[in-house]
Amino acid sequence: MYIPRNIDSELENWRVAKLRKPLLLRGARQVGKSAAVRQCAQKFDFFIELNFDENPRYKGIFEQNLGIDEIIELIQAATNTPLVPGKTLLFLDEIQTCIPAISSLRYFYEKAPDLHVIAAGSLLEFVLSEIPSFGVGRIRSLFMYPLDFEEFLGAFNEQILLKTLRNASPEKPLPDLLHDKLKYYFKRFLVVGGMPEVVRNYAQNNDILETQRVIDDLIVSFESDFAKYKNRVPVARIREVFNAVVRQTGAQFTYSYPQATLTNVQIKEALDLLQRAGLAHSVTHSAANGLPIGAEINSKKRKWMLFDTGIMQRILGLSIGDLLLEDTLEVINKGAIAEQHVALELIKSQSPYQQVQLYYWHRDAKSSQAEIDFVVQKHSDIIPVEVKAGSRGSMQSMYIFLKEKQSRYGIRFSLENFSSLPSIMVFPLYAVKNAMHTQVPQT
Structure with missing residues (x-):
């Protein structure tokens, strides 16, 4: 059972926008960030979810200092799912456990702006406070709370x-x-x-x-x-x-x-x-x-x-x-x-x-x-x-x-x-x- 959230309309506006930035969902644990993203994913033809906590091996994709094109190629190979601009939603969950993935968000915006990319994580604020200018102007934050x-x-x-x-x-x-x-x-x-x-x-x-x-x-x-x-x-x-x-x-x-x-x-x-x-x-x-x-x-x-x-x-x-x-x-x-x-x-x-x-x-x-x-x-x-x-x-x-x-x-x-x-x-x-x-x- 998915409970509709106010954030759903914001995610939909982001999905259909001609110009968009990678989204970073921020908030306490268990407030529904991942569920909201999966609900948004139903509007896409393809959905790729990389959870760095459940599958730490995904971190290797971002830890090799590769370019965005090479990262995209590895993601497709690892998930057997195409990353098609406008048709695929890429979700990087528990991203706080993979700092290189956080740093890569700005390059998705600069090198692959047509891709839909959302990142989220619990205790994310602790990591962001230690990354100066992690993506100023290139990443958009959305703050999420328990239900009103x-x-x-x-x-x-x-x-x-x-x-x-x-x-x-x-x-x-x-x-x-x-x-x-x-x-x-x-x-x-x-x-x-x-x-x-x-x-x-x-x-x-x-x-x-x-x-x-x-x-x-x-x-x-x-x-x-x-x-x-x-x-x-x-x-x-x-x-x-x-x-x-x-x-x-x-x-x-x-x-x-x-x-x-x-x-x-x-x-x-x-x-x-x-x-x-x-x-x-x-x-x-x-x-x-x-x-x-x-x-x-x-x-x-x-x-x-x-x-x-x-x-x-x-x-x-x-x-x-x-x-x-x-x-x-x-x-x-x-x-x-x-x-x-x-x-x-x-x-x-x-x-x-x-x-x-x-x-x-x-x-x-x-x-x-x-x-x-x-x-x-x-x-x-x-x-x-x-x-x-x-x-x-x-x-x-x-x-x-x-x-x-x-x-x-x-x-x-x-x-x-x-x-x-x-x-x-x-x-x-x-x-x-x-x-x-x-x-x-x-x-």
Whole structure:
């Protein structure tokens, strides 16, 4: 069972383009990169997949310092498949284990531009960081993540519900019946998460307890990968910081967490490794006085979000019953899972051709403290975003930000239906993409 992904349309646009560059699919392990390429391959007459991890002998094709014509000849001979421009898709999988193959991508662009070439790999970021200018201007990167909520709905063939959701807005709220149905799916999305294997299992078997066992398997595999991150960093060190990120989700990360055994430098190094592996995303403090938002950051103030809510809730041992049955998320790890969900949906709603940076705002005044969960840019506006784990909550920080920064409006995510308040647009937690793509209100 293949779950349709947003990336499918990008791959199709690349396939039919007259001018194209080799694609490099980047993202954490098990997010569906290989499956998406194989789905795209169905549009070609021929498909060649070289997996350097499963068959290390393929590395020899690229390690002999040969020209592209000779490489193409060897690939055809090794796979008994023709490499025909416009008709064959060449897929170089687990390419991080063959650095010469990464270097060859630029020469495919220069010497064989009519060929369709896609490369992908897990832990690819570690290799790319050590290859200066590996293909600037000659290779196009596509960043891939676990499923977003809309893709999750697609796994259950809820196309009509999805279309209705996409058409909803604060000016056009949903009927209560559909709002309740989407909340039903949303709560299950928090529990299941967006890892394709887990979602596929749940869609086919409708057994949420079995999905927890699948998540357990994934957690074991991710922790096994810690040894591959960097040879001189002990696995125990990375695991300690990984667990600290899980426990501190939704709060400014503190290096003096309980049972900490590491120095600040060691913790920062482990955080960097987790981010490169795609397992954690940073949310950095910004003064948010103007564009770009990243121009006034304080890198000492950061929140860290795990890359998947399903994995987070499993590690924390959150009550599945509370997640599914309660009409508020506030009593569940203080609502941090709602903030994590919004962070991940904000990342997934942006262009897949760039790595997304997230920011938040905090004012620590003696008489008036205020914090905004996220600040995002929409066109030339800086928009404050607040996340409420229930259907109510004070908006004091939002109004302080709006007045101080002279922003035209803010966005609030909660379990409420679509609606609006003075200078604030209200979106359900399941409709982050709607908020990012909605028309900016006119003054």
